[in-house]
Amino acid sequence: MQTKALTYLVISDVLSASSLFSPENKKGKRISRGCWAVVMKYEGETYYLSNGKKYFSDANHPVILPKGCSYEWNCTKAGRFYSIEFESDATFTDPIPFTVANSEQLLKRFKELEYKRNLKTSTIQLESIRDTYSIILTLLKPQSDSYLPAAKKEKLKPAIAYISQNHSKKITNGQLAGLCGLSTVYFRKLFTQAFGVSPIVYTQNLRIEKAKELLSSDYGTLSDLALSLGYTSLYDFSRAFKKHTGIAPSKYRKE
Numbered sequence: 001m002q003t004k005a006l007t008y009l010v011i012s013d014v015l016s017a018s019s020l021f022s023p024e025n026k027k028g029k030r031i032s033r034g035c036w037a038v039v040m041k042y043e044g045e046t047y048y049l050s051n052g053k054k055y056f057s058d059a060n061h062p063v064i065l066p067k068g069c070s071y072e073w074n075c076t077k078a079g080r081f082y083s084i085e086f087e088s089d090a091t092f093t094d095p096i097p098f099t100v101a102n103s104e105q106l107l108k109r110f111k112e113l114e115y116k117r118n119l120k121t122s123t124i125q126l127e128s129i130r131d132t133y134s135i136i137l138t139l140l141k142p143q144s145d146s147y148l149p150a151a152k153k154e155k156l157k158p159a160i161a162y163i164s165q166n167h168s169k170k171i172t173n174g175q176l177a178g179l180c181g182l183s184t185v186y187f188r189k190l191f192t193q194a195f196g197v198s199p200i201v202y203t204q205n206l207r208i209e210k211a212k213e214l215l216s217s218d219y220g221t222l223s224d225l226a227l228s229l230g231y232t233s234l235y236d237f238s239r240a241f242k243k244h245t246g247i248a249p250s251k252y253r254k255e
Contacts, residue, residue, distance in 0.1 A: 003140060005066065005092040009036075013087040014128035017113045022046065024078040030071055037065045037085045038135060042107050044079020048072070048095050055095045057081075059103040062139060066092035082110040086132055098139045109135050152190055155180050159191065159199065167206045168230035173199055208244045211237070215253045222249055 015035060022044065040062040048055040048063065050071035057063045065071070068091030100106055113131045117124055159176040176199050177187035191199045207229050214225050226237035241249045 002092075002094060002096045005090070005096065006064070006136060006140065009088055009090050009136070011036075011086050011088050011129050011132055014117075014125065014132055015085040015087060017082070017084045017110070017117050017128065017132075019080055019082050019110075019114060021080050022075040022078065024075060026075040028073050030065075030069070030073075033065055033067055033069045033071075035085050036067050036088050036090075037083050038132070038139075039063050039065060039081055039083050040103075040106060040110055041079065041081040042103065043081070044075060044077035046073055046075045046081070049074075050095050051093065053094065055097045057097070059107070060100055062098050062100065062106065064096040064098070064136070064139070066090075066094070066096065069093055069095060071095060082107070082114070084110070084113065084132055084135070086129075100139065106135070106138060109138065153194060155182065156191060156194055159187070163199070163203050163206060167203055167210065168228065170230070171200070171203055204240065205244070208241060211241055211249065212245075212252070215249055222253075225249075 024044075039057065040059070041057045042059045044058070046057045048057065048065075048071050050069060055063055067088060070093075109131065113128065113135070116127055116131070121127070158179040162176065162179055163171060173188050174184045176191075177184040180187055182190070188198060191202070195202055197205065211225065211229055214228070219225060219228075222237070223234045226234045229237065231237035231240065238249055241247075241252070245252065247255075
């Protein structure tokens, strides 16, 4: 997936956050873009063409234009758009499109960032980087989460908190459902709707991500790590890690 290009994106600086206007039939071409940009066309429509693929952009379809990307663009309907340009050493060759359900909420984040930068406070660069990450994370959220009412999301908080603090222990759907005051069947359905995976898979994924962090540090032996994460043996840990990542933990640590 194209969004994998954002997994290890490190933002070093935010160059601008501005609302701009593009007239109808305005066209342009960019060769090897020099910085990253996240663009939200909240009025009108624009098309991007890159490497033979066409990308549509409007209020519900923002797009990230990576550093190193070459493309042509055509504004087919006049309107305003927000553009946040930022620096990162990472590069990618294609635009990265998104679909959002709540464009008003996203637009509010763009407006807030522009407003903060206009104030020019002493911490604006740090705040700009934080807020740009926040916007990108919003785009990366599973779309099922966007459609889930806030009241239902709230019901899942006790389960998420428990998993976060006890992922190394044996956890069952029934146990998590009880914390949320829901039936097991309804809890599992609601959780999967919110996060795109079942509660057990969510817990397993969290364990593996924690394992990656520990493997990148100087934390003890692989056996120590396996026990710390709640696996009964190094064999069970190695099998689960390889199933999830396609690589053995020993090889991951070396690389």
